[in-house]
Amino acid sequence: MIEQLQTTTQRIFYPDSDGQPMADNTKQFRWIVTIKENLELLFVKDSQVFVAGDLLWYPVQGDNKIRQAPDTMVVFGRPKGDRGSYKQWEEDNIPPQVVFEILSPGNRLKKMAEKFKFYERYGVEEYYVYDPDDNELIGWLRSGDDLEIIPEMNNWVSPRLKIKFQLSSDNLEIFSPQGDKFLTYVELNQLREQERQRAEQERQRADEAIKQLEEERQRYAALSALLREKGINPEQL
Template identity: 60%
Template structure:
């Protein structure tokens, strides 16, 4: 009897997540801002550069999207996304950030993979060219989104705005996606504003306390002179 060898699903291919600092910065910005945006729902899983294996028993069929979003799966740690262990739910949204090292052959294979294994929305951004492309699933194929400037993702609710030199992404409430440094700076500004407001409030209370003390002193002087302030 031939013993069946269980398939091994590698967690890494030994390749770096990004080829340059700009590509890495965009991967982090999109992934982390989506984590913030969907922090409350317990059933939305978001990952960056995580191997996705859609077919059990075939570890050669895999991709590691720069960012992927899975609705209907719990948050939590994973060494890879084994779809058969995830109620067979594929990532519905994926992002790829291009670098000079990406080849047409490589990107074609990714498009075919995402199309075949159930991705609903596929976004590709080239920071060097400030070029954003999007595709939506339509049956067994993808349809190109003709106008990406101002496009709102059906699944994520985020809006893409292409300026003259960069891409800006906004949540449904209008909050702009920021880098970790910008988020920290904004938090510091908010802390400083709260501190200033608190100091202003404390100063106003101190001034009110002084006014009360002066009023009490006046009442005491009037009383010493035999004047009843209630009859004034």
């Protein structure tokens, strides 16, 4: 009987896609990519932090219907690397500790309630939901078996990620533990270009300084030669 159950379990197919789009609009997509990529950068040197976006998470072996695809999830204690899906029983049974969802006009209350119960039941420690249209950020923190709402999200620091959320009247900003703002891909490229231009200007200034020193050296050499022609030792002046 045990052998038959194992064979049945092995035959279960766990799809890598649920057929749903990653995002419904450009704003939602931009926020998903920004949070996911900045978290990748934040933990780039930690080989045991896995960050993924829109990846199906299967928490229960043998049941391919129990699943969610968080917009972004972070798993501490699992190695980086490509995966078609996150099968928890193949990952030392470690669930994602932090999950982000970005709302779009197409999100329905029933669907969001189902996600909340899923994350609460299967071990998520921190759950954040951001509505970019209304600029509303809600967070929950695990307490025992429950996810309890965080009373104030402005200036909240994630216990796991150590990132800080700053919520103004019209915008959300997220900062790394070092105080660096989470930037979009375009903003990161603009920052890199500014750094490249600054480095080029520094190089040009250094080249100009070297050129001026060389001209001074040549003038000094010419003057020394002229003095020697007149029988004057420049070293004794």
